Amino acid sequence: MERILLVEDDLAISDMVRTFLIKEGFKVDAVFTGKEASNRFANDSYDLVLLDLMLPEINGMDFLQALRQNSYVPVIIISAKDGEADKAIGLGFGADDYMTKPFSMIELLARVKAAIRRSTQYKVPSQEEASPMIYIHELEMDLHNFIVKKNGLEINLTSKEWKILKLFLENPKKVMTKEQIYHSVWEDHYYGDDHVINVHMSRLREKIEDDPAKPKYIKTVWGIGYKLGEFV
Template identity: 85%
Template sequence: MVRSYLTNEGFKVDPVFTGKEAINRFISNSYDLVLLDLMLPEINGMDFLQTLRQNSFVPVIITSAKDGEADKALGLGFGADDYITKPFSMIELLARVKAAIRRSTQYKESTQPEVPAILTIHEIEMDIHNFIVKKNGQEMSLTSKEWNILKLFFENPKKVMTKEQIYHSVWDDHYYGDDHVINVHISRLREKIEDDPTKPEYVKTVWGIGYKLGEFK
């Protein structure tokens, strides 16, 4: 049903039915978006997502009957960009697919030559053109959302970013006051870039407002 609907809307859809098949297909083909069911045979959706995120920033939308906060947080923490709970309408799915692809396209367009090739703050270096992040020379693996959040702070080093500004800039969508998604991604980003995530130096919390990049001498 999903394949038929999206095909009628002009998308080319390549369905696979096991996690192992999905990994093999992704290695040999290029895709603009992944719709991921968590309950896959052979290799489950979470394991596939972790494998995918080792080498790709492609947008991932999880479609799952699991609607608990822990499941959503886990999926987003592992690198998904969005999470839609079954049953869902085809109209809502289409809107989310278009939004995810639009954000990904704008993300790629934002890395044109006029943007500095290398952004460096203290021990972290971001290679904008090649999507590489290093800390003390060691490459780190970030999801597309984590990359965009960190890039936003690096491009605005002295500015306090409200959660509304972060959500609008990174998710390209209206912010309705639900900060759970932002908090999950900030937490996961800190786990990767901070020496001590409980005492963050790079992404500082400004209580009651949002976040800012830490200041280094």
């Protein structure tokens, strides 16, 4: 039974979501402040976090930033704010998905299941297994320990940024369309919404490129998509 941490200070919404997800077979712990969420997450393990942004004591963004220092658990933001800036900030800080209130419970269920399903790809392997590495120019990716380094210094990537980079490193000669990227990383149908891909690509470039405005590692192929840069 997958465990979900629900962080929502609106008692009516919290009760509605918790009741629905329990009926669908999940174990759901509901907390109402960012401080409660931090304490609960420090003492228990979860398969997914549903996170409101506007929380008392510790706001959702601060909680998410702290969480991402130690965990890649999937996080879906649920927020009353519907501006693109708010969505971009949320995704840039390490959220895997977002839903704007009011939302459909059926859609919430689908997104929860998809996020948990995707995360199971990245189980930690046994100590006995060798740790395959991928190298390109100044970057190195450890596929078993989920570590990316540039010039020997570790880069902290979100789970989506990791998957995007891995996709390009494993397909060095291939031009990837946005549809292919979305299907491979999000494992879902692509309906032409570039926003999510653009946000994650921008954040990834900020972390791995010397100059994100002139990327060398992941280059834009105008009108088609992206490809891995070539280094002589």
